């Protein structure tokens with residue numbers, strides 16, 4: 539049987555960009571390996587975001603993998619991230635994503651706290667725990683701007699806006715709502731007070747969003763997952779796949795593409811199905827930086843796709859985005875994504 543490598547290039551698809559001669563970043567970029575796969579393979583377009591669902595990686599990945607969208611399609615993303623990060627969560631707990639953000643004069647300027655280094659993220663999470671780790675709240679550092687808050691034994695519902703949709707908006711938009719007024723007050727207090735506690739850092743605030751709870755995935759998959767971001771690792775763990783730790787796989791533009799390529803080809807030696815997820819293009823699009831997105835896509839072509847074309851042995855390679863991300867608006871899109879199926883015969 540031919541082995542399958544599913545390469546998810548997060549947010550690769552985009553809108554036509556006037557500054558790129560009305561081309562999308564992936565068609566503007568110099569990507570000879572992808573072009574070869576496109577012209578020699580089978581190309582289709584796939585709606586990865588079911589009606590009524592948010593265009594987001596967790597939803598899109600579950601849709602691509604054929605997992606049950608009805609059970610747990612909503613409200614488990616931050617739990618998947620906690621799972622991917624190895625954080626213990628009990629069935630009655632509520633998880634929230636805790637982004638480090640940057641604001642300036644009351645306006646949100648970065649949803650990722652201008653990407654602080656690992657050691658600074660740890661310091662920041664320690665400071666947050668010093669002030670707020672009581673009443674069942676614990677902040678967990680996940681070594682990047684993407685962190686997790688676990689609220690013990692809480693069955694309330696919470697709604698909050700994703701910070702990557704709020705760049706350029708006032709910080710008040712970070713305030714969340716809950717049917718539990720005490721919890722709403724407590725969490726908004728953390729969000730507001732974090733801005734004075736963290737005032738000496740570039741990442742000078744937090745956003746709490748994406749509430750999630752433990753969910754059981756009925757469908758299991760076999761194979762390996764290579765990813766820099768915890769949400770994709772979590773989907774791997776929740777479906778029974780083996781999740782490979784790749785040093786240098788960071789989920790941003792500094793990720794080590796060659797290490798990821800090597801991990802994928804190693805995994806294919808003993809697994810029939812391997813998922814390789816690359817986050818960086820989505821992050822560049824959130825920053826509305828289409829030239830950075832072009833550069834990242836060219837790096838992926840050069841250090842992952844081209845070497846794959848030159849490996850030995852047959853592989854069924856699938857290359858696609860999970861969802862599109864507009865470099866003009868910085869928002870995820872629910873439009874169909876291009877799927878390239880390429881059968882490498884030797």
Ligand SMILES: [Zn+2]
Pocket residue numbers: 549702820821824863870
């Ligand atoms: Zn995104």
